[in-house]
Amino acid sequence: MNGQLPLLLRPVERLGDGALSIVESLGRFGGFLGQAIGIMLTPPFKWRAFVDRINYIGFRSLLIILLTGAFTGMVLGLQLYLTLSRFGSEAFLGPAVALALIRELGPVLAALMVTGRAGSALTAELGIMRITEQIDALTVMALNPLRYLVVPSLLAGLVSFPLMTALFDTVGIFGGYLVGVKLLGLSEGTYFGEMQTFVHMDDIMMGFWKSALFGVVVTWVATYKGFNVGHGAEGVARATTQSVVLASVLILVWDYFLGSVLP
């Protein structure tokens, strides 16, 4: 085939091949989720693996969520106070901190933190299971590896990301309170009172949908990369890096997209 094309057309052919292979791998990526959802809808459901994954993705990320949430809130409290006080509107510190956290920073930062902690570990674990033939062992036992390894992770992501985001938001709001009220002398009533006035259910739902979607995206990318790992330790290392980078980029892209589509 290659030899028959005139020299001038070869770069075009290569471009076409490149585009085809991108479309193909996108298809595989989508097909992977489709298959997993198909299995999700057919019993039996592996409760033990699900609880284990909740622990792995959610519970063990608690400390990092608490830490980053608190400091994000404190930074927001400080910076927004300085900005707002220039317009004489520091009374709105409470809603400003809360809205920034609930609509944007909570879902995004929590998701990025969990990607770094649990997404990478998930890819590495599945990658090692792949290269040591543990996934093949499940397959030849006529047990579907997606049912045991992927579905529980996807559902655990779906459940635990919103919960961790809620925690991140709450801790962040108290971080802002610590700086704004305790340190900079805003009144407690103003901080929380204005928050109640200006934060609506829509904002909270937006944060919820974002985090639920991020939970699926992160575990989807992590399990896909783990399942399709290359050869040896280097393959696992590369898959882990790719998983974190791809998940992080997708989080930010989807964040923008959802921010412009949702109310």
Added chain:
Amino acid sequence: MIKVEGLTKAFRGQPVLRGVNLEIPTGSITVIIGRSGGGKSVFLKHLIGLLRPDAGHVIVDEQDVTALHGRALDQVRQRYGVVFQGGALFDSLTCAENVAFPLREKLGLPRAETVRRVDAALAQVSLEGAAGKYPAEISGGMRKRVAIARALVIEPQIIFFDEPTTGLDPILVNTIHRLILELHSRHHFTALIVSHEIPEIFEIADSVAMLADGRIIETGPPAAIQASRNPVVQKFIRGEPE
């Protein structure tokens, strides 16, 4: 009966199998021998449906597994027991849990029955003491034996063993061989064993097939293989360096 016809496979242009033909009669123990890197594991993976051939067929009791997918392929695999060359134990489970896994997940046996069978299976490979240990905490040979116990515990109709005894001491090699024979006389499973244990493996084989250059170059009962006139076979079983 398992019938392999013209099985061909290349990896990135590099041919590994060049038309393998082999018949494995039901209830017999067939042993595959051949040089390291000769494609024995690749051949085995075609029979269990993990690799798809470029050409050729694998027919298990009238069904062409190379054409099967999803549930239909799983139906065939229900009857399989497989020991991978590297053991492929689940490293997040203890040895006992590894052996219990297929019993619980495939057969759905009650707890007491599972425990009883797991204990018996581990005892058969002299590993009573390792039940609570994780695969990372035991030796390579012990891992192999746990993998054998995990494959045999569900009493499969067809077993595929990829070098089940490589890395075991001579006493254990014979223990495992005797275990396979004993279970075979009880359950009459069909067995395909890849092995480098020459000549010990000849004692349990019904037939031996030698894989070289991507083809089966000789097949027959152990005595015939040992008496073969083919210089490649002779050199291999005598272990003569090139």
